[in-house]
Structures are given as C-alpha cells and as structure tokens.
Amino acid sequence: MLYQLYETQRAMLSPFAEFASAAAKLYSHPLSPFTHLPMSQKMSAGLDLMHRLAKDYEKPEFDIRSINVDGTEVAVQELVVQTKPFCRLLRFKRYTDDSKILSQMKTQPTVLVVAPLSGHHSTLLRDTVRQLLKDHKVFITDWTDARMVSLEHGPFHLNDYVQYVQDFIRHIGAECHVISVCQPTVPVLAAISLMASRGEATPRSMTMMGGPIDARRSPTAVNNLAMNKSHSWFQNNVIYRIPSNYPGAGRAVYPGFLQHTGFVAMNPDRHLTSHYDYFLDLVRGDDDSAESHRQFYDEYNAVLDLPAEYYLDTIKTVFQEFALVNGTWKVGEEWVRPQDIRHTALLTVEGELDDISGAGQTRAAHELCSGITTEHQQHYDAKGAGHYGIFSGRRWREMVYPQVQRFIARYDSQPLNTRQTTPNSAQRRRRPSPA
Secondary structure, eight states, rough: OOOHHHHHHHHHHHHHHHHHHHHHHHHTTTTGGGSSSHHHHHHHHHHHHHHHHSSOOOOOOOOOOEEEEEEEEEEEEEEEEEEEETTEEEEEEEEOHHHHEEEHHHTTEEEEEEEOOOSBBGGGGGHHHHHHHSSSSEEEEEEEEEEGGGGGGOOOOHHHHHHHHHHHHHHHHOOOOEEEESSTHHHHHHHHHHHHHEEEEEEESEEEEEETTTTTOOOOOHHHHHSSSOOOOOOOOOOOOTTTTTTTTOOEOOHHHHHHHHHHHSSSSHHHHHHHHHHHHHHHHHHHHHHHHHHHHHHHBOOOEEEEEHOOOOOOOIIIOHHHHHTEETTEEEEEGGGGSSEEEEEEEEEOOOOHHHHHHHHTTHHHHHOGGGEEEEEEEEETOGGGGTSSSSSIIIIHHHHHHHHHHHHHHHOOOOOOOOOOHHHHSSOEEEE
C-alpha cells in the first residue's frame, strides 16, 4: 500500500513541480517584465528550489563523450556488450585518429567496474569511469531498476548476482582487473573465490573499495539497523509490490524511495544546508555553484528498486549471519572459499570518514584471502575521505586513483602465475572450517 501512496503523491506533485519551474523562469528570463520587479531573484530562486524538491528524478546518463589521454582528446562511445534481465554490461570504447595514442590505448589494462546494486544507479560512478578511461579499457555493470523487469523473468537472488559477475568476467576475459565499490565487494569476492575453487582462471587483480566484507568491524548506523532488526522485520516492513503502472507490476521489491529516505535521514542537516546554499547561490547569480548542486542531486535523488529476494538475502548473508567471514556461505552446491584465491592480487581501499562502511570492514578481505601471498596484497586508507570520496571527487582523483592505477599497472605488466590446479569434487563440496 505504501508504494501506491508514494505513486499517488508523485502524480499529485508533478503538475506543481512543472508550475514552479515555469514560474521560476518567469521571474528570471531576461525578456520577461517580471524579471525587473523587486525581489524577483529571490522569487525565482525559491520557485526553482520548490521545483527541484517536488520533481521526479529519472535515471541520469553517463554522458561521457570524450576523455583526455596524454594530452589528446579521445572520443568515447557507450556500448552495450551483454544484456541480462537485471543488468547490462556496458563498455566505454575509445576512438582516435592519432596512431600513437591508439597503439597506446590498445595495450592498456582492461577493467571491470562492478557498480553497487543498493538504491542508486551505476551512473553514481561516473567520475570513477571518467578517471579510469584515461589509462584503461573500461567495462561497468549497469543494474536494471526492478520495477522495469517483468515477473516473467523470475526472481533475482544474491547468488544470481554472484553468477552475473562470473559471467561478465568470463565474457571480458581473465586478463581483466575487477574493481568493486561498496556493496558488491562481498558478491565479487564470492564470485572470484568460486572461480578459483573450480580451477578457472581468475582476474589479474581485484580492488575492493568501501565494502562490508566484515560488517562486525566498526559498525555504522547502516550496519546497526541491519544487525539489530530481525529478518522477518525487514520482510514485513520494507518489502512492497510494484504498482500496475510499471512493467514489473506485482514484483516484490525494496523501493528505492525508502533507501533514499534512509540516506537523507542519516545527515538531514547537511542536506538542508546544501539546499539553502543552493537558494543563496541562485540569488547571488553564482551559476557554477548552483550547477554543481544540480548535478549532485540529479544523481543522488535518482533511485532504483531492488528485487526483494536479493535485498533480503544480502541482509541475512552479509549483515546477520556474516556468512562470508564465518565460512558458511554456500552458492548452489559450492562453498565460498576466499582462501582458494592464489593468482589474483588484492587491493583494499577505505575512507577515513566513511559513515556507511566502517574502518576495517573492507580490510578484512586480506585475512580471508590467505592464499594470496602478502607481497601481492595492499591496503590504502584515504585520509579525509568519506564514503563517496573514495570513488568520486577530488580525493578520488588525486589520492585514491593514483594508488589504484599503479596497482593495476603492476599486475597487468607482471601478472601472477595463472596456472591453477583443479580441485577434486570432494574438495569443492567440503564444508570449510570457519575463517
């Protein structure tokens, strides 16, 4: 019922949002007589803010048309290379007529960025992709809003997420390097662990950034909510059916608007201050600051619905049973054994001020991946960086990215030995001792 009420409210606010937008332009357009009235700038700014608070936010575009590679402007085309019901694999292909730059790009490492399926669209990693494109061939997972997936495609579980990641790695090739940001650190580690246990070739490196590998360490408000409420509480209180006006009508989901409300509630003062500053920027005519605000909230306010099965599996497996670190996670008939990974280098990144994934949660991957020698493991703490700062913004570009770039370059030029011994079936099915 809550989803239907939300849709009703959205439908009622839509005309008001459009009216506010038109009225704002009436008081700001240079050819309008209202522009010259006293207080016109404040009226325009106030109406513009009302428009943005009431409007519906659609999925943004990556909008990466070109990139600078060693001083040369290179064209970028976004391509869909593989499509699954709940995800598309995108490639950002680079083009240039400069033969020297073209030869250089052909030899650069291939990176698969696994974006989070946690309420926001993969375009949240736009800055991550843009920076990586300077030195890498880049693929990214683009998760589909569950409200747009028909019931005929069936459910989507956490184990299906793991399978998707494995399929994408196989499609790209084991010579790739995998970067997982936030939530996918857990299923990505599981995917690569299972591939290693089977004797499959695994990626040359894996970089894990700000994720809940071991959510028991330095628990945040997000972790505490997931750990302190029962599984049935989540099932009964945050799962709703999609209304009939969407292709996925009837599908059980964790609605994106609930996730968005939760994130805003974590820092309400910060958001109120940001919106007030936006109003003042409009009054002062500070277009650059106002545009920066618009770009951030166009992304932040655009949310997607999560399949209920996947959401509830994640709560149970990652935040309540801690199945990965306890060695009790089973995908199909196979145990998830990170200790079987031997030929994939590991880099973990944490933000000093991360209030979503606490200190030590991502770093815990090093203890689990005991099969990787210490010389091929690396950890980096981004001083002064919050959760978003480790993959977006100035700290990502100036502090984190150079570390990631050097790490990938090292294992692309000198990959670890890829010969693996296939374990027998008894070894694959043996219940592991708790890690």
